[in-house]
Amino acid sequence: xxxxxxxxxxxxxxxxxxxxxxxxxxxxxxxxxxxxxxxxxxxxxxxxxxxxxxxxxxxxxxxxxxxxxxxxxxxxxxxxxxxxxxxxxxxxxxxxxxxxxxxxxxxxxxxxxxxxxxxxxxxxxxxxxxxxxxxxxxxxxxxxxxxxxxxxxxxxxxxxxxxxxxxxxxxxxxxxxxxxxxxxxxxxxxxxxxxxxxxxxxxxxxxxxxxxxxxxxxxxxxxxxxxxxxxxxxxxxxxxxxxxxxxxxxxxxxxxxxxxxxxxxxxxxxxxxxxxxxxxxxxxxxxxxxxxxxxxxxxxxxxxxxxxxxxxxxxxxxxxxxxxxxxxxxxxxxxxxxxxxxxxxxxxxxxxxxxxxxxxxxxxxx
Amino acid sequence: xxxxxxxxxxxxxxxxxxxxxxxxxxxxxxxxxxxxxxxxxxxxxxxxxxxxxxxxxxxxxxxxxxxxxxxxxxxxxxxxxxxxxxxxxxxxxxxxxxxxxxxxxxxxxxxxxxxxxxxxxxxxxxxxxxxxxxxxxxxxxxxxxxxxxxxxxxxxxxxxxxxxxxxxxxxxxxxxxxxxxxxxxxxxxxxxxxxxxxxxxxxxxxxxxxxxxxxxxxxxxxxxxxxxxxxxxxxxxxxxxxxxxxxxxxxxxxxxxxxxxxxxxxxxxxxxxxxxxxxxxxxxxxxxxxxxxxxxxxxxxxxxxxxxxxxxxxxxxxxxxxxxxxxxxxxxxxxxxxxxxxxxxxxxxxxxxxxxxxxxxxxxxx
Numbered sequence: 020x021x022x023x024x025x026x027x028x029x030x031x032x033x034x035x036x037x038x039x040x041x042x043x044x045x046x047x048x049x050x051x052x053x054x055x056x057x058x059x060x061x062x063x064x065x066x067x068x069x070x071x072x073x074x075x076x077x078x079x080x081x082x083x084x085x086x087x088x089x090x091x092x093x094x095x096x097x098x099x100x101x102x103x104x105x106x107x108x109x110x111x112x113x114x115x116x117x118x119x120x121x122x123x124x125x126x127x128x129x130x131x132x133x134x135x136x137x138x139x140x141x142x143x144x145x146x147x148x149x150x151x152x153x154x155x156x157x158x159x160x161x162x163x164x165x166x167x168x169x170x171x172x173x174x175x176x177x178x179x180x181x182x183x184x185x186x187x188x189x190x191x192x193x194x195x196x197x198x199x200x201x202x203x204x205x206x207x208x209x210x211x212x213x214x215x216x217x218x219x220x221x222x223x224x225x226x227x228x229x230x231x232x233x234x235x236x237x238x239x240x241x242x243x244x245x246x247x248x249x250x251x252x253x254x255x256x257x258x259x260x261x262x263x264x265x266x267x268x269x270x271x272x273x274x275x276x277x278x279x280x281x282x283x284x285x286x287x288x289x290x291x292x293x294x295x296x297x298x299x300x301x302x303x304x305x306x307x308x309x310x311x312x313x314x315x316x317x318x319x320x321x322x323x324x325x326x327x328x329x330x331x332x333x334x335x336x337x338x339x340x341x342x343x344x345x346x347x348x349x350x351x352x353x354x355x356x357x358x359x360x361x362x363x364x365x366x367x368x369x370x371x372x373x374x375x376x377x378x379x380x381x382x383x384x385x
Numbered sequence: 386x387x388x389x390x391x392x393x394x395x396x397x398x399x400x401x402x403x404x405x406x407x408x409x410x411x412x413x414x415x416x417x418x419x420x421x422x423x424x425x426x427x428x429x430x431x432x433x434x435x436x437x438x439x440x441x442x443x444x445x446x447x448x449x450x451x452x453x454x455x456x457x458x459x460x461x462x463x464x465x466x467x468x469x470x471x472x473x474x475x476x477x478x479x480x481x482x483x484x485x486x487x488x489x490x491x492x493x494x495x496x497x498x499x500x501x502x503x504x505x506x507x508x509x510x511x512x513x514x515x516x517x518x519x520x521x522x523x524x525x526x527x528x529x530x531x532x533x534x535x536x537x538x539x540x541x542x543x544x545x546x547x548x549x550x551x552x553x554x555x556x557x558x559x560x561x562x563x564x565x566x567x568x569x570x571x572x573x574x575x576x577x578x579x580x581x582x583x584x585x586x587x588x589x590x591x592x593x594x595x596x597x598x599x600x601x602x603x604x605x606x607x608x609x610x611x612x613x614x615x616x617x618x619x620x621x622x623x624x625x626x627x628x629x630x631x632x633x634x635x636x637x638x639x640x641x642x643x644x645x646x647x648x649x650x651x652x653x654x655x656x657x658x659x660x661x662x663x664x665x666x667x668x669x670x671x672x673x674x675x676x677x678x679x680x681x682x683x684x685x686x687x688x689x690x691x692x693x694x695x696x697x698x699x700x701x702x703x704x705x706x707x708x709x710x711x712x713x714x715x716x717x718x719x720x721x722x723x724x725x726x727x728x729x730x731x732x733x734x735x736x737x738x739x740x741x742x743x744x745x746x747x748x749x750x751x
Contacts, residue, residue, distance in 0.1 A: 219664025
């Protein structure tokens, strides 16, 4: 056990036990392993443990007899409180964190089952990283590199426990953001769970649409519905665990929706436009790359042959022009053997880039 | 005037008048101009006409004295019926089309104001292309290349008018999709207008969110809200003109939303999961690239320095490996001077690509 310090240690002291050898848990183990930190993995499924263990270097594997200094609980949302509680009891000298998507409900469950005396050793956390894949084979040591990782101490969290979890985040390559459990759940309800439900509602209406309608799909509908393709069982557990915050937000959506329906029925253009203006303001409020303010970008569209190497050639020429690419989209092309690539660049660079590409023989326009 | 044939001519016969020198109208003029087709542009704003005319090659500009064979109406949604009606009256021997986003309302307005005898010469159409920019300076000759362009004959449309509009679409480089006006409006309500409104409702809730909440934003919320950034005045005109279809769909959303709210309140996991399963099925139904069935893709994530040339180097190496890039996303990085790039490739190619990139010194994982 380390003493509380003014700055967290660079890596967690001692050894780390990861409970739950799925994508996130195994990625934590691999990230720590990369730093030479001793780590052990547990899972109710022995196959998951075997797969995870096979990916961890032998020198870093800890024997079950070694007491961990930190336990990282990475079980599915429905099992978080049970797993955290079990870890606090089984390892009475360890700090405990979890990596679940929701923080208030597990904490309330811990309190209601009398975990109070052990609670100072628990600090919740939540890495903002994932994958459309799941399981230990999909895990990666660099999954958290550069990502935000929320650390959410509760009222009675021991400062040494907080410092240890902060050192875990740093060791995994991520960036600490401090939030209370309540703030965290409201934040992820807004910027993750509600967008997921709205994408699911939008996509649900397309399920039985005729192919002739779907054939008109462009990048817009693909963007809006993409995240609705996520694992429904996992997302059911996440949104159910954050039901209180989501009911408030969905209630707000419902009021706006009713207002919009009424405005469309009345032919009230001003109220319809108000909804759209509000949406435009909200879209502008979502941070762009690197967490900074959204830079004014312009899209340059380029037609490229749909074959290996074509994108490389394009980006090579863009790079040679000294233009920094802020974002890239590859767009729908229903009938031809080429793709339409949209390259976002800073506003001042767009026209020059399009002209230079055209001079180089590309079909490019702003 | 060409006689009706079994296949449309390669290009519109005679000369073309474009009414409305905005992004779409001027792009139509430039696309026809590229094929050497004689074209003239009108606009209520003389500046727009001057800008558009300056971009059209002199040999193709037609004098106002030359009667057009085809008029392409490209005015804002609120002015479509007036402009189409005026074109039918001013050019009694010309076919007329429009490029508006909604087809039923302008047709009904034409009928209600007694355009019946002229209506056989009118066939609506709608290119599925655009830009976040507007105006003639943003126009491009290749804006429609490879895009879908709906052609929507009504009951009394002259087959020769339909063939002429089909030849316009081909000359502009786009691909014809035939729909009735009613089918078209329902299709775009589903795959464009409703997603836009859902994005606006989702984004609207983020307008006043605190920066600490927004700082947790990932690619998901950015994708869901991106199109909400579109021009609110233009979109108000579009959704107002398609209000009937949208009220039906928004009513469906409202029922699903009420069901979801009730299920969350009751803690009814099965019903919550049903909404998510329906969304996942809908997301899978949206066509992927090239209008074909969605290929099973996997994402390979690569960390790259945020400087000109880095993406080029990455894509050059991916191209050299013979892997075709299906899509690309550049992801949020709140604190570091590198970007996270997600490359979608066919499922079978993902693991090999990640391994090869790692062997080449990149931080890459599936």
